[in-house]
Amino acid sequence: xxxxxxxxxxxxxxxxxxxxxxxxxxxxxxxxxxxxxxxxxxxxxxxxxxxxxxxxxxxxxxxxxxxxxxxxxxxxxxxxxxxxxxxxxxxxxxxxxxxxxxxxxxxxxxxxxxxxxxxxxxxxxxxxxxxxxxxxxxxxxxxxxxxxxxxxxxxxxxxxxxxxxxxxxxxxxxxxxxxxxxxxxxxxxxxxxxxxxxxxxxxxxxxxxxxxxxxxxxxxxxxxxxxxxxxxxxxxxxxxxxxxxxxxxxxxxxxxxxxxxxxxxxxxxxxxxxxxxxxxxxxxxxxxxxxxxxxxxxxxxxxxxxxxxxxxxxxxxxxxxxxxxxxxxxxxxxxxxxxxxxxxxxxxxxxxxxxxxxxxxxxxxxxxxxxxxxxxxxxxxxxxxxxxxxxxxxxxxxxxxxxxxxxxxxxxxxxxxxxxxxxxxxxxxxxxxxxxxxxxxxxxxxxxxxxxxxxxxxxxxxxxxxxxxxxxxxx
DNA sequence: TCCCACTTAGC
DNA sequence: CTAAGTGGG
Numbered sequence: 001x002x003x004x005x006x007x008x009x010x011x012x013x014x015x016x017x018x019x020x021x022x023x024x025x026x027x028x029x030x031x032x033x034x035x036x037x038x039x040x041x042x043x044x045x046x047x048x049x050x051x052x053x054x055x056x057x058x059x060x061x062x063x064x065x066x067x068x069x070x071x072x073x074x075x076x077x078x079x080x081x082x083x084x085x086x087x088x089x090x091x092x093x094x095x096x097x098x099x100x101x102x103x104x105x106x107x108x109x110x111x112x113x114x115x116x117x118x119x120x121x122x123x124x125x126x127x128x129x130x131x132x133x134x135x136x137x138x139x140x141x142x143x144x145x146x147x148x149x150x151x152x153x154x155x156x157x158x159x160x161x162x163x164x165x166x167x168x169x170x171x172x173x174x175x176x177x178x179x180x181x182x183x184x185x186x187x188x189x190x191x192x193x194x195x196x197x198x199x200x201x202x203x204x205x206x207x208x209x210x211x212x213x214x215x216x217x218x219x220x221x222x223x224x225x226x227x228x229x230x231x232x233x234x235x236x237x238x239x240x241x242x243x244x245x246x247x248x249x250x251x252x253x254x255x256x257x258x259x260x261x262x263x264x265x266x267x268x269x270x271x272x273x274x275x276x277x278x279x280x281x282x283x284x285x286x287x288x289x290x291x292x293x294x295x296x297x298x299x300x301x302x303x304x305x306x307x308x309x310x311x312x313x314x315x316x317x318x319x320x321x322x323x324x325x326x327x328x329x330x331x332x333x334x335x336x337x338x339x340x341x342x343x344x345x346x347x348x349x350x351x352x353x354x355x356x357x358x359x360x361x362x363x364x365x366x367x368x369x370x371x372x373x374x375x376x377x378x379x380x381x382x383x384x385x386x387x388x389x390x391x392x393x394x395x396x397x398x399x400x401x402x403x404x405x406x407x408x409x410x411x412x413x414x415x416x417x418x419x420x421x422x423x424x425x426x427x428x429x430x431x432x433x434x435x436x437x438x439x440x441x442x443x444x445x446x447x448x449x450x451x452x453x454x455x456x457x458x459x460x461x462x463x464x465x466x467x468x469x470x471x472x473x474x475x
Numbered sequence: 476t477c478c479c480a481c482t483t484a485g486c
Numbered sequence: 487c488t489a490a491g492t493g494g495g
Contacts, residue, residue, distance in 0.1 A: 226476095406478090408478080412477090460479095463478085478494105479494095481492080482492075483490085483492100484488105484489085484490085485489085
């Protein structure tokens with residue numbers, strides 16, 4: 001008689017280099033591949049139509065991949081504990097395998113399921129290169145500053161990339177006739193969303209292709225290219241940055257694959273800039289681990305500032321101003337371009353994220369948590385740990401010792417990182433005819449475009465206002 | 476992963 | 487007048 005184990009896919013939507021999946025396959029039992037659409041994914045504060053649509057696309061791809069194995073993805077809608085319990089009974093499964101996630105919600109969910117499942121829930125570290133707890137200070141406490149964390153991180157060996165399970169690993173469709181839900185991935189509409197973003201391909205094959213293309217091409221110029229806001233071509237949504245965050249978010253690519261590809265490319269990198277570029281890119285993977293580690297050890301950051309004194313900042317509550325920021329109608333071209341790109345693509349390059357985050361928190365003096373939520377509602381790569389870390393970094397309330405006076409000038413940021421205005425013209429068509437000289441400050445033109453708003457705040461005055469608001473609460 | 480005011484050197 | 491460098495928020 002055939003016996004089964006369940007692999008519960010969560011944010012590891014791939015077959016290659018999947019730690020828990022390989023462990024499940026190594027039991028010698030047939031693996032039943034399951035994804036559960038938990039209400040928590042599509043309801044609640046951080047729910048996102050664009051990210052949901054991207055994820056559903058990835059689930060369809062995963063289902064297609066599993067057909068090659070003579071199987072399908074079993075998709076269930078509902079509460080994970082109850083569903084797993086029922087599946088274990090129906091299939092006679094002897095264990096459930098999954099890769100651990102480190103958000104407070106995931107910890108709670110898995111802990112509850114573990115105690116009530118009746119069979120073991122085996123959790124594996126896979127989502128981070130080095131999981132929370134693997135990088136600690138000499139005294140056993142967690143790092144709270146990035147640079148020493150990174151230094152320690154670099155000295156710890158990382159695992160190799162593993163292959164996909166053998167062809168016979170998965171349950172054959174006809175062996176579990178009582179179970180239904182094979183390959184029935186719902187549409188975003190069925191879950192109450194009508195997403196409008198222009199989504200990229202979402203599959204393991206596409207993720208690997210993008211990684212190869214990046215490592216063999218733009219990676220060599222990443223150290224500077226990552227800051228270039230505009231895509232190479234006007235009609236091209238492919239940016240200078242790697243554009244791998246959406247794939248890492250849902251595990252169509254593993255961080256090990258990303259890291260080992262960079263390491264493998266390093267010996268052939270034939271210039272200082274090329275080597276620095278690969279190091280910078282690896283550094284981004286370290287940031288990813290760092291913020292997972294911060295969220296694991298300090299889950300309160302989702303509610304409060306990492307430095308509690310900054311929760312006394314008197315954030316301004318001006319919904320109409322927040323609305324203008326969200327719509328990309330602030331009057332600062334680079335800010336507006338970025339905010340409109342977010343709504344069109346569900347994605348922005350990191351430089352753009354920093355610019356708009358600085359503008360919301362420092363120029364408008366609106367609470368970083370408002371911005372954090374808006375990003376989570378739109379970003380296809382939106383991840384609670386990284387997004388929270390990024391926002392607290394920008395607001396100056398976070399882990400790094402950088403002072404609160406990190407205030408970006410939206411004009412000089414535009415001039416530095418979109419010197420020819422291509423990014424602004426791509427996303428703010430009202431400014432298409434503005435000459436380069438004025439593209440980042442159209443209000444200085446003799447006759448500014450009538451259909452584009454004047455700047456909603458004076459940057460110099462806003463800067464002063466923010467410096468005093470922060471000074472007032474500084475310990 | 477910054478900005479700004481200020482200084483100095485050079486024309 | 488600009489460029490380059492510096493100190494400090």
